[in-house]
Amino acid sequence: MLELKNIEVVYDDVILVLKGLSLTVPSGRIVALLGSNGAGKSTTLKAISGLLRAEEGEVTDGSIELDGARIDELPPEQIVRRGIFQVMEGRRVFEDLTVDENLTMGGYTRTDREALKRDRDLVFDYFPRLRERRGQIAGYLSGGEQQMLAIGRALMARPRMILLDEPSLGLAPLLVQEIFRIIAAINREEKTTMLLVEQNANVALGIAHYGYVMESGRIVLEGDPEKLKSNEDVREFYLGGGEKKSYRAVKSYRRRKRWLS
Numbered sequence: 001m002l003e004l005k006n007i008e009v010v011y012d013d014v015i016l017v018l019k020g021l022s023l024t025v026p027s028g029r030i031v032a033l034l035g036s037n038g039a040g041k042s043t044t045l046k047a048i049s050g051l052l053r054a055e056e057g058e059v060t061d062g063s064i065e066l067d068g069a070r071i072d073e074l075p076p077e078q079i080v081r082r083g084i085f086q087v088m089e090g091r092r093v094f095e096d097l098t099v100d101e102n103l104t105m106g107g108y109t110r111t112d113r114e115a116l117k118r119d120r121d122l123v124f125d126y127f128p129r130l131r132e133r134r135g136q137i138a139g140y141l142s143g144g145e146q147q148m149l150a151i152g153r154a155l156m157a158r159p160r161m162i163l164l165d166e167p168s169l170g171l172a173p174l175l176v177q178e179i180f181r182i183i184a185a186i187n188r189e190e191k192t193t194m195l196l197v198e199q200n201a202n203v204a205l206g207i208a209h210y211g212y213v214m215e216s217g218r219i220v221l222e223g224d225p226e227k228l229k230s231n232e233d234v235r236e237f238y239l240g241g242g243e244k245k246s247y248r249a250v251k252s253y254r255r256r257k258r259w260l261s
Contacts, residue, residue, distance in 0.1 A: 001027040001193055002048070002084075002161060007062035007072070009040075009047050009217075011055065017043045019217040020062070025161070030187050030194040032204040032225075034238055035214035041197040042089060044214075045163045048195070049086040050076035081109055083160030089169060089197075091146040093153070095139030099130055102138050102149055106156030116156070123152035126182050144175040151179075155186070161193040162186075168200045176200065180207055201238040205229055213238070 002025040009018040018040050025031045035041050046052045047059050050071075064072040071079055085106075094102050103123060107116045124131035127148040133141060138149060147167055154162050167183065168176040184207040186192050198204035205211055205225040213221040213234065221231065228234050 001025055001067060002195070003065045004044070004048070005063045005065070007047060007064060008060050009043055009052065009057055010060045011057045013058075017057070017217050018047065021214075021218060022062075023212050023219060023222075025193060025195050026210075027160075027193055028187075028191050029209040030184070030196060030207055032201075032208035032211040033195060033197045033214060034199070034201050034204060034211060034228075034234075036199070036237075039214040040217040041214055042165055043217075045086055045165050045195065045197055047072065048079075049084060049163055050074060050079045051086065077109070080157060080159075084163065085154045085157045085159040085161070086163040087150045087154050087165060087167065089165040091143070091150045093138040093141075093146050093149050095137070097138055099134045099136055099138055099141070099149055102153050103130075103156050106153035107158075109157065115158070119156055119158060123155050126155075126186065127152055143170050144172070144179070147171065147175075147179055148182075151183070151186075155190075155192075159192065161195065164194060164196045164198075166197060166199065168198060168203060176203055180204075183207060201228075201234070 004021060004023050006020045006022050007018055008016065008020060010016055021044060033041050033044060043057065046057065048064055052058060059072045063070050066082055066084065071082065094105060103120055107119065110116055129145055130148055130152055133145065138146065141149065167179055171179065180203050183194065187194055196204055196208060205228060208225055211223065211225055211228045212219050221234065229239065
């Protein structure tokens with residue numbers, strides 16, 4: 001469904017962030033994109049959604065294709081109309097609008113009123129707390145409720161693919177489990193494709209069908225969740241398990257990562 005082919009991204013005409021990155025997202029699947037801070041995960045999502053331009057970023061090489069057609073030169077509103085919606089890191093709800101008004105904004109590009117009403121009810125089915133707070137100002141919601149609203153707003157666009165940027169950020173563990181359970185249900189029941197950027201590798205690989213690991217703007221490892229979970233370096237540096245390494249072994253690992261990238 002979505003394919004990134006050797007893309008490079010430059011900020012301010014100077015800073016090279018993505019360095020020949022390639023990945024594929026099949027239709028109807030959840031693909032996890034893992035990596036540490038600064039690896040280029042959020043930049044990858046913004047390159048897909050067209051939001052790079054708002055931050056003086058640009059795809060300078062390679063291509064991004066949706067169903068075989070290039071989208072990397074399209075403005076964000078056209079990319080949304082083609083079925084891709086990004087849920088930004090930090091939720092980014094309209095804090096001065098109500099829950100209902102935020103959901104209305106999510107369906108802004110649509111004109112099918114009856115279908116919009118059904119989708120609003122669908123959002124409330126997935127997130128009953130939003131139904132209870134539909135008249136409340138979004139800025140007064142808890143962090144977990146704002147994350148629910150951000151995902152619900154994305155569903156109102158009736159997207160074929162949702163780009164999720166750090167949905168667990170700042171949430172308590174029990175809320176993280178609930179949010180990820182609902183993300184998996186949306187994928188399963190609505191057949192919505194997901195590209196999931198997440199630092200919490202445990203929960204991401206718990207619902208993903210495939211995963212990529214990024215380092216310094218490149219993909220250094222990929223595979224199905226079980227393969228990634230069993231990889232010694234992934235366990236050590238992303239899952240919090242594995243044997244403790246000596247300083248010399250860590251230096252060797254870092255050299256190997258640089259070579260892989």
